Amino acid sequence: GQQLNQSPQSMFIQEGEDVSMNCTSSSIFNTWLWYKQDPGEGPVLLIALYKAGELTSNGRLTAQFGITRKDSFLNISASIPSDVGIYFCAGQTTSGTYKYIFGTGTRLKVLA
Amino acid sequence: GAVVSQHPSRVICKSGTSVKIECRSLDFQATTMFWYRQFPKKSLMLMATSNEGSKATYEQGVEKDKFLINHASLTLSTLTVTSAHPEDSSFYICSAPGGHQETQYFGPGTRLLVL
Numbered sequence: 001g002q003q004l005n006q007s008p009q010s011m012f013i014q015e016g017e018d019v020s021m022n023c024t025s026s027s028i029f030n031t032w033l034w035y036k037q038d039p040g041e042g043p044v045l046l047i048a049l050y051k052a053g054e055l056t057s058n059g060r061l062t063a064q065f066g067i068t069r070k071d072s073f074l075n076i077s078a079s080i081p082s083d084v085g086i087y088f089c090a091g092q093t094t095s096g097t098y099k100y101i102f103g104t105g106t107r108l109k110v111l112a
Numbered sequence: 113g114a115v116v117s118q119h120p121s122r123v124i125c126k127s128g129t130s131v132k133i134e135c136r137s138l139d140f141q142a143t144t145m146f147w148y149r150q151f152p153k154k155s156l157m158l159m160a161t162s163n164e165g166s167k168a169t170y171e172q173g174v175e176k177d178k179f180l181i182n183h184a185s186l187t188l189s190t191l192t193v194t195s196a197h198p199e200d201s202s203f204y205i206c207s208a209p210g211g212h213q214e215t216q217y218f219g220p221g222t223r224l225l226v227l
Contacts, residue, residue, distance in 0.1 A: 031215075033215065033216060035218070040203075040221070040223065041220055041221060042116075042118075042205050042218035042219050042220045042221045043156070043205070043218045044218070045215060045216070045217065045218075048215050088155060088156070090216065098144060098209050098216075099146070099158060099161065100146075100158070100207075100216055101158075102148075102155045102156045102157075102158075103155065104155050105154075105155050107153075
């Protein structure tokens, strides 16, 4: 199936550092969602972006919907150990079916 | 936020048997639900769109006779893995659009192990 390109694939960071990850696509999306998934659980919604250029924060998380509608980034500031997990972006296709295409995921590990 | 539940959370079955997984939207109605499959350390792959009162729409490469989907009410969709084989072992997750502009909310997932 179709997937979004997400980078980096994985990263190890020190506690307190800032983290940045992004998703890019050759297709235009009309909604971007960012999720965090812990092992053995379903993804949990972090941030939703609904229009190009939108910048939204949720606590230490900030995400932006790219102007071209083909990319999005997620920043985590002052990382803590519980930020460990897999982060996925998801783009909603423009076909009106409300189907989402998922990124390949970024595995984050925080070193205390 | 909207709550989606799944049952069972994990199931072990013998090869050749069928397994039914339920997905429920607990505090909202969903005319559409989505079923995903996730292999270890991989992303979520959309299998099918479940439509209340009509046939499911399957993604390319997904066998509709293998993965039967029924969306009998506005709060329940079921996925039945028929004649399961070890290669069907995976993590199955459902989602439902809810809230503002059809944001997707996910269930906690069902881990299937076929022996």
